[in-house]
Amino acid sequence: MRHDIEFNADGVMLRGWHYVPDGDGPFPTVVMAPPYAGIKELYLDDYAAFFCAAGLAAVVYDHRNFGASEGEPRQDINPWRQVEDYRHAISFARSLDSVDSDRIGIWGTSYSGGHVLMVGAVDKRVKAVVSQVPMVSGKRTLERFVVGPEFPGFLAMLEADREAQFAGAAPIKIPVVVKEPGVPCALPGREGYDFLEEAALTRAPDWINDVTLQSADWMFAWEPADYAELVSPAPLLMIVASHDTLTPTDVSLQTFERALEPKKLVLLPGGHFDPYVKLFDRSAPAARDWFLENL
Numbered sequence: 001m002r003h004d005i006e007f008n009a010d011g012v013m014l015r016g017w018h019y020v021p022d023g024d025g026p027f028p029t030v031v032m033a034p035p036y037a038g039i040k041e042l043y044l045d046d047y048a049a050f051f052c053a054a055g056l057a058a059v060v061y062d063h064r065n066f067g068a069s070e071g072e073p074r075q076d077i078n079p080w081r082q083v084e085d086y087r088h089a090i091s092f093a094r095s096l097d098s099v100d101s102d103r104i105g106i107w108g109t110s111y112s113g114g115h116v117l118m119v120g121a122v123d124k125r126v127k128a129v130v131s132q133v134p135m136v137s138g139k140r141t142l143e144r145f146v147v148g149p150e151f152p153g154f155l156a157m158l159e160a161d162r163e164a165q166f167a168g169a170a171p172i173k174i175p176v177v178v179k180e181p182g183v184p185c186a187l188p189g190r191e192g193y194d195f196l197e198e199a200a201l202t203r204a205p206d207w208i209n210d211v212t213l214q215s216a217d218w219m220f221a222w223e224p225a226d227y228a229e230l231v232s233p234a235p236l237l238m239i240v241a242s243h244d245t246l247t248p249t250d251v252s253l254q255t256f257e258r259a260l261e262p263k264k265l266v267l268l269p270g271g272h273f274d275p276y277v278k279l280f281d282r283s284a285p286a287a288r289d290w291f292l293e294n295l
Contacts, residue, residue: 138220
């Protein structure tokens with residue numbers, strides 16, 4: 001059964017869903033949040049329902065500034081706040097009668113796949129972590145998005161936007177994905193455009209294809225990989241795509257090597273977006289089994 005929920009995160013109401021299995025609780029529970037510029041309707045409902053069918057409750061919510069949640073400026077991604085909001089969501093989950101407060105897991109994908117490394121490292125209420133196609137190094141990721149002579153110009157754009165906001169201007173926004181190559185956007189490449197445009201049409205018509213430019217500025221300083229070895233003793237599962245160009249495969253594998261036991265790697269054949277649909281029958285059972293084993 002799925003219920004609408006909302007909870008207070010430092011004065012901002014975050015909204016989402018609570019999935020509760022049939023039967024008597026309290027249940028082990030997975031806290032989940034969307035990827036970069038995503039909302040919960042972009043396949044998180046599929047994962048949560050899949051977990052729920054196996055006897056795992058799930059708390060799924062939209063990040064602040066996105067989807068059904070409050071927050072300003074809209075479409076703005078501050079990863080430090082998002083990590084803190086994961087911790088608010090854990091507190092909310094533990095306040096529910098149907099939740100076993102001693103059996104909390106966290107699941108994240110893409111940008112939030114990096115977030116859960118940091119949350120698992122610093123919040124020891126977390127008893128199991130699943131990090132799917134994670135963004136683990138902002139600097140190394142952005143250096144691949146923006147190459148060669150374009151990089152100084154990109155940094156100059158970030159600096160100009162920051163100083164304009166200091167003078168009172170509104171944050172600049174850019175598209176998340178674009179169809180034509182060479183047009184500035186947050187997630188370059190036709191792969192992201194095709195996936196998100198189709199998903200928005202079929203599943204999430206309220207999804208908005210823009211994000212603040214300063215979101216990239218914050219990403220540039222975001223290094224969840226530095227926390228990988230601190231997740232232990234919480235068991236860590238990393239699900240990595242073999243040909244991931246958005247959250248580079250090699251960077252994720254290097255991060256997995258840094259993590260301490262207990263840990264497990266699932267390497268899926270494909271690109272960044274394949275785990276959500278094409279390889280859902282492999283990514284979802286891997287996460288489910290990890291939570292069942294460790295919660």
